[in-house]
Amino acid sequence: MIHGLRKLRFNLKALWPAMSMNLKELSHKLGLSQTTVSRALNGYPEVSEATRARVQRAAEQHDYRPSARAKGLATGRALAIGHVIQTSTRHEMVNPIFADFIAGAGETYARNGYEMVLSIAEDAAEDQVYRALRARRAVDGVIVHAPRMNDARIALLNDIGLPFVVHGRASGITLPYSWLDVNNRSAFARATGFLLDLGHRRIGFVNGLEFMDFAHRRRLGYTGALGESGITADPGLMRSGEMTEEFGYISARDMLAGPHPPSAFLVASMICGVGVRRATQALGLRMGRDVSVIIHDDVLSYLQNGGAVPIFTATRSSVREAGRMAAEMLLQNIATPDRPAANILLEAELVVGGSTGPAPQQEAP
Amino acid sequence: MIHGLRKLRFNLKALWPAMSMNLKELSHKLGLSQTTVSRALNGYPEVSEATRARVQRAAEQHDYRPSARAKGLATGRALAIGHVIQTSTRHEMVNPIFADFIAGAGETYARNGYEMVLSIAEDAAEDQVYRALRARRAVDGVIVHAPRMNDARIALLNDIGLPFVVHGRASGITLPYSWLDVNNRSAFARATGFLLDLGHRRIGFVNGLEFMDFAHRRRLGYTGALGESGITADPGLMRSGEMTEEFGYISARDMLAGPHPPSAFLVASMICGVGVRRATQALGLRMGRDVSVIIHDDVLSYLQNGGAVPIFTATRSSVREAGRMAAEMLLQNIATPDRPAANILLEAELVVGGSTGPAPQQEAP
DNA sequence: AATCAACCTCAAAGCGCTTTGGATACAACC
DNA sequence: GGTTGTATCCAAAGCGCTTTGAGGTTGATT
Numbered sequence: 001m002i003h004g005l006r007k008l009r010f011n012l013k014a015l016w017p018a019m020s021m022n023l024k025e026l027s028h029k030l031g032l033s034q035t036t037v038s039r040a041l042n043g044y045p046e047v048s049e050a051t052r053a054r055v056q057r058a059a060e061q062h063d064y065r066p067s068a069r070a071k072g073l074a075t076g077r078a079l080a081i082g083h084v085i086q087t088s089t090r091h092e093m094v095n096p097i098f099a100d101f102i103a104g105a106g107e108t109y110a111r112n113g114y115e116m117v118l119s120i121a122e123d124a125a126e127d128q129v130y131r132a133l134r135a136r137r138a139v140d141g142v143i144v145h146a147p148r149m150n151d152a153r154i155a156l157l158n159d160i161g162l163p164f165v166v167h168g169r170a171s172g173i174t175l176p177y178s179w180l181d182v183n184n185r186s187a188f189a190r191a192t193g194f195l196l197d198l199g200h201r202r203i204g205f206v207n208g209l210e211f212m213d214f215a216h217r218r219r220l221g222y223t224g225a226l227g228e229s230g231i232t233a234d235p236g237l238m239r240s241g242e243m244t245e246e247f248g249y250i251s252a253r254d255m256l257a258g259p260h261p262p263s264a265f266l267v268a269s270m271i272c273g274v275g276v277r278r279a280t281q282a283l284g285l286r287m288g289r290d291v292s293v294i295i296h297d298d299v300l301s302y303l304q305n306g307g308a309v310p311i312f313t314a315t316r317s318s319v320r321e322a323g324r325m326a327a328e329m330l331l332q333n334i335a336t337p338d339r340p341a342a343n344i345l346l347e348a349e350l351v352v353g354g355s356t357g358p359a360p361q362q363e364a365p
Numbered sequence: 366m367i368h369g370l371r372k373l374r375f376n377l378k379a380l381w382p383a384m385s386m387n388l389k390e391l392s393h394k395l396g397l398s399q400t401t402v403s404r405a406l407n408g409y410p411e412v413s414e415a416t417r418a419r420v421q422r423a424a425e426q427h428d429y430r431p432s433a434r435a436k437g438l439a440t441g442r443a444l445a446i447g448h449v450i451q452t453s454t455r456h457e458m459v460n461p462i463f464a465d466f467i468a469g470a471g472e473t474y475a476r477n478g479y480e481m482v483l484s485i486a487e488d489a490a491e492d493q494v495y496r497a498l499r500a501r502r503a504v505d506g507v508i509v510h511a512p513r514m515n516d517a518r519i520a521l522l523n524d525i526g527l528p529f530v531v532h533g534r535a536s537g538i539t540l541p542y543s544w545l546d547v548n549n550r551s552a553f554a555r556a557t558g559f560l561l562d563l564g565h566r567r568i569g570f571v572n573g574l575e576f577m578d579f580a581h582r583r584r585l586g587y588t589g590a591l592g593e594s595g596i597t598a599d600p601g602l603m604r605s606g607e608m609t610e611e612f613g614y615i616s617a618r619d620m621l622a623g624p625h626p627p628s629a630f631l632v633a634s635m636i637c638g639v640g641v642r643r644a645t646q647a648l649g650l651r652m653g654r655d656v657s658v659i660i661h662d663d664v665l666s667y668l669q670n671g672g673a674v675p676i677f678t679a680t681r682s683s684v685r686e687a688g689r690m691a692a693e694m695l696l697q698n699i700a701t702p703d704r705p706a707a708n709i710l711l712e713a714e715l716v717v718g719g720s721t722g723p724a725p726q727q728e729a730p
Numbered sequence: 731a732a733t734c735a736a737c738c739t740c741a742a743a744g745c746g747c748t749t750t751g752g753a754t755a756c757a758a759c760c
Numbered sequence: 761g762g763t764t765g766t767a768t769c770c771a772a773a774g775c776g777c778t779t780t781g782a783g784g785t786t787g788a789t790t
Contacts, residue, residue: 020499020500020502021500022775022776022777023776023777023778024776024777032739032740033739033740033741034740034741034776034777034778035739035740035741035742035778035779035780036738036739036740038777038778038779039739039778039779042778046737046738046739047737047738047739048737048738051738051739063496063500064500065497065500065501066501066776066777066778067438067501067502067775067776067777068434068443068501068502068503069433069434069435069437069438069443069502069775069776069777070434070438070745070775070776070777070778071776071777071778072434072745072777073432073434073435073438073744073745073746073747073775073776073777073778074744074745074776074777074778074779075745075777075778075779076745078433078434080482085467085468085471087468087471087472093666093667094464094465094467094468094665094666094667094685095464095667096461096464096665096667096668098464099459099460099461099463099464100459102450102459102483103450103452103459103485106450106452106483106484106485107452107485107487109485110484110485110487115482115483115484115503116482116483116484117445117480117481117482117483118467118471118480118481118482118483119471119475119480119481120468120471120472120474120475122472122475131428132430134385135385135386135428135429135430136430136431136432136433137385137432137433137434137746138433138480243667244667244668244669245668245669246669246671246672250672271667271668274639277643278642278676281646300459300461301458301459302458302459302460302461302608302609302636303461303609303610303636304609304610304611306611307611307615311643320459387745387746387747388746388747388748389746389747397769397770398769398770398771399746399747399748399770399771400748400749400750400769400770400771400772401768401769401770403747403748403749404748404749404769407748411767411768411769412767412768412769413767413768413769416768416769431746431747431748432745432746432747434745434746434747435745435746435747435748435775436746436747436748437747437775438745438746438747438748438774438775438776438777439746439747439748439749439774439775440747440748440749440775441775502776731790732789732790733788733789733790734787734788734789734790735786735787735788735789736785736786736787736788737784737785737786737787738783738784738785738786739782739783739784739785740781740782740783740784741780741781741782741783742779742780742781743778743779743780743781744777744778744779744780745776745777745778746775747774747775748773748774748775749772749773749774750771750772750773750774751770751771751772751773752769752770752771752772753768753769753770753771754767754768754769754770755766755767755768755769756765756766756767756768757764757765757766757767758763758764758765758766759762759763759764759765760761760762760763760764
């Protein structure tokens with residue numbers, strides 16, 4: 001029985017289709033040593049140009065490509081970058097930004113011969129995922145997504161010595177680390193200021209979950225700008241939650257139903273904005289006239305903010321571009337281990353669309 | 366100069382942090398051979414339970430995890446599945462479905478100890494990406510996304526002998542292959558029938574790009590159902606394009622502006638549906654009264670179709686669940702190479718929301 | 731003719747695991 | 761006592777690459 005099992009396994013391996021061309025066979029075909037062929041293909045100078053050309057041609061012809069694992073084993077580098085996506089069972093939400101970020105980062109990896117490996121981390125087991133990634137030498141580094149305030153992952157990764165770049169920042173962490181972030185605070189302060197200039201005084205704020213660092217900073221921007229104009233933020237005008245369409249809808253609907261409804265909204269994302277729009281229209285209000293709305297636009301490829309004329313006035317910053325840049329940063333960190341932590345702070349652009357206008361005149365009571 | 370370069374490379378490797386615990390060291394610590402430790406950890410019966418327990422405890426304690434590459438090299442399997450995401454430069458669109466599908470598939474992989482590797486394929490170079498994946502033994506199999514009609518990838522993958530499962534199907538391919546698909550044709554036929562039953566006779570169809578197989582089948586469902594009711598599809602009521610919000614908006618706006626506007630729309634996705642809604646509302650029409658709308662809902666986690674009461678009447682099928690199932694299918698195919706091609710056809714559910722209602726009475730001319 | 735670079739090329743030793751084909755010890759059986 | 765199991769364990773041979781340290785060939789220089 002035991003031996004039967006073993007034999008089965010063995011047979012499986014034997015049945016495996018003839019493995020593709022490998023270095024040994026290729027060098028044999030060429031009448032060269034493996035060393036020479038390897039050197040020729042990896043651009044070492046110890047090989048004559050004539051030989052190199054011959055080798056390269058043969059490699060192409062036989063569609064030879066070195067085995068990723070053998071190469072990795074020999075060189076000690078994985079030539080792969082990890083992205084850990086968190087999918088909590090509580091809120092089964094996949095970050096909608098993820099796909100575009102990945103697409104951007106992927107371009108950078110492809111250009112540099114790196115692979116991208118994705119891991120799913122369920123809730124608490126997150127630490128284990130990073131640890132495992134490191135222990136199995138599965139990746140040379142990771143991108144940390146969606147940092148929370150005081151995010152524990154940063155210390156963890158420093159501890160276990162796995163190079164990383166954070167997309168975003170983590171307030172409360174004092175150690176230096178590499179990050180790339182949008183200036184959420186200034187973006188939302190500016191948007192708030194824009195609404196104030198239009199005469200709005202009661203501005204509803206539909207924010208993301210505020211333990212997320214970006215949401216925290218956005219709130220600071222919002223309250224700060226109000227404060228500078230001598231306005232105290234009204235707790236009744238602030239909502240925080242997972243950024244779904246439904247959340248935008250409910251938040252706006254409830255605020256508009258209150259005794260002192262806002263005349264404008266500051267909204268965390270395009271998707272939320274769609275929900276806010278649904279709420280305003282359900283009440284027969286027109287966006288840009290009766291109610292002004294500013295959203296944050298991540299320039300997601302599948303949810304563009306209109307065509308030539310933006311639908312929403314928005315603070316804009318491409319998450320795909322962020323992906324490209326973050327990946328580049330990480331690859332540099334890996335290539336130069338002693339490099340000090342690098343930081344990039346991107347400023348969002350304010351684009352004016354049809355969703356904002358002067359505050360309606362206050363009706364006499 | 367050359368030697369300087371070499372030395373640099375060498376030094377880098379030397380500087381590399383002390384590699385984590387490996388089998389050799391662990392077995393030495395335990396006073397056992399590598400064989401025994403390996404067997405103990407991999408559940409072979411030739412090891413006493415006492416030894417196994419001792420080994421497992423030590424492994425945990427030292428956070429030992431076998432190197433993925435060494436293991437892969439030794440076993441001949443990569444323990445990784447590839448997903449190729451296409452990002453054409455023409456239309457810089459990332460498939461919005463992708464993130465949720467991946468999340469579903471990732472759960473399956475995680476449960477089975479597999480990794481997920483993503484590759485970006487730019488336009489034409491797609492073949493090369495699959496070839497490279499195979500030649501470098503980077504993955505044990507791939508999931509094929511977004512198949513087109515007569516998709517050439519299926520023949521290619523069969524050729525190079527890389528196990529795969531298609532998410533969707535490819536009309537025109539006669540060879541058997543494994544796939545998992547939603548019954549798009551019946552779903553759209555049913556939705557069309559639903560609208561016809563409500564008295565709608567002019568039904569606009571906002572479809573995806575029709576060289577995509579799913580869009581092709583949806584169209585067959587739509588025209589088929591119309592045909593059964595003795596209605597010939599009006600070319601002026603059919604649009605096909607990349608499924609963005611803007612596309613939905615423009616399509617609906619233009620059709621509604623025509624001489625014989627439709628009283629209902631069949632729409633390819635939730636995102637498109639949002640655009641259609643924007644168009645109807647811009648014209649002062651109310652969804653569910655003046656204009657009926659049915660969308661296809663992939664149950665994306667970040668774009669749910671409302672809360673308890675669906676916003677849109679929809680044909681519904683969870684893409685995340687599809688990811689889970691497709692991944693399972695692929696893992697089985699890999700485990701049992703001679704297994705005949707498996708197919709799963711999921712039926713979409715029709716959920717009735719607030720976006721549909723009886724056709725408005727025709728006004729007398 | 732001898733020497734010396736400069737240029738090519740190679741055999742062999744890892745990288746960290748799995749797997750094969752024994753080896754060893756102990757008990758049980760005839 | 762010798763044989764046969766049975767339960768444990770091990771040394772060593774790969775897997776496919778890179779890299780080290782050396783060995784050959786040329787052709788030019790003394």
